[in-house]
Amino acid sequence: MTLDRRTRSWILHRPNVRASEGEILRKLTRAIMATCLWNPEEEGIGWSFGDMRFLTVVADIPGTDDAAYAQVFSAPFASSAIEVASGRLAPKGTFGALPVSGGKRAAVMRKLGLTLPKRGREDWSRDLPPLDEAGCASLARTMYASLTEGLGWNPGQALHAAVLHETSLSETEAFLEGLRPIHVEGVLREAGLEVVEGEDEEDGHPAFLVQHGAPLPFQVELVDAVREEDEAPDLAYNYGTLIFSLAISVEEGDALALALALHGLTQWARVELPDDNRVVVNRRDSLEGVTPEGLRAMLDRWLEELTAVRSRLEKGPAEADEEE
Structure with a gap:
């Protein structure tokens, strides 16, 4: 899908300018609100499905010529995410030169609820629910603590910020490079569904657990990562295949009969018997x-398939046997 990209950059905090922690936090909060909150009427533009915003805060680290990064990602209807000390963007060797030891940095990040991917690169992150103003203020405190306590930044150094806004140009244009998890979550929430859990499967594929009529939560999983040839497997952002699945627990001996009944109801879905x-x-x-x-x-x-499945399950074995 073709995107129009607009970037706004500014100095969030100038070096050696006296500013209290509260003042810096207020600036960070406003920057996060500009990324994660959207008022189409005030800005004169709409936020359509497929749009994304990225806030990157760049911290000059004392005693080094390098900088460390904290980023926030946001999309319509979807959750936000924070990423700190991106190993993908920071120059090689940056983290070895930081004034905070690796052990202390890990303790700080974990206390803030940030985790590393399985490969363990310096890329601390945490997924967040859709944010309101209070959530943006809380995220600002997390970002500030990660920059100061985790990375060694202090107000004597500069803090730069940039917001990148990607605007989708047309509903008819395609996602040629596959979809990101945040886009899939967006369309689920747009449909009014409750995403009760977002998780990474053991094999590393992004997945969402979605409530759809108790007690029938279903899973949406993204597989077939689309990446550049030189890109590490855990750096993939786009995926080429979407899998919807619903697992139904039954009494021993009832699985085959239920599977046959559901197979006759579903039009586009497969029915399987894993055990x-x-x-x-x-x-x-x-x-x-x-x-x-x-x-x-x-x-x-x-969802049409799920409606048919739920209708069959609500009949119960006795009524269903009478129909058969």
Whole structure:
């Protein structure tokens, strides 16, 4: 999908300018609000599906010629995310020169709820729920603590900020490079669904657990990472395949009968029997060249399948046997 990119950069804090922690926190909060909150009427533009905003705060580190980074990502309807000390962006050797030891930095970041990816590179991150003004202020405190206590920045050094806004140009244009997890979460929340859990599977694929009529939460998983040839596997941002799945626990001996009944109801989904006590309904969709409307259509088809599955389950075994 073609994007229009606009960047606004400014000095968030000038070196050697006397400023209290509260003043710097207020500036950070305003920068985060400019990234994560959106008022189309005030700005005169809409925020359509596929748009994203990135805030990058660059901290000059005393005693080094390098800088460390803290970033915030946001998209419409979706959660935000914070990433600190990006190993992808910081110059090689930056972290060895920081005034804070690796052990202390790890303790600080973990206390702030930040975690490292499995490969353990210096790329601390945390997913966040959709933010309001109070959430933006809390995130500012997290960012400030990570910069000062974790990376060794102090107000005697400069703090730079930049907001990048990517605007999708058309509902008919396609995501040619696959989708990001934050886009998928956006379309789920846009549909009014409750994302009760976001998780990484053991194999590292991003996944969301979505509530859809108790007790039937389903999972949405992104697989087939799209990356450059020289990009590490855990640096992938876009994925080429979407998998919807619903696992149903049954009494031993009932799985085959339920699977056969559901197979006759579903139009686009597969019904599988992974073991004697579970029936799994799933569908797999390619995201190559998908448009926002196409993604919404995938979700609509899946929800239609779930409606049929729920209707069958609500009948219970006795009523269903009578119909058969």
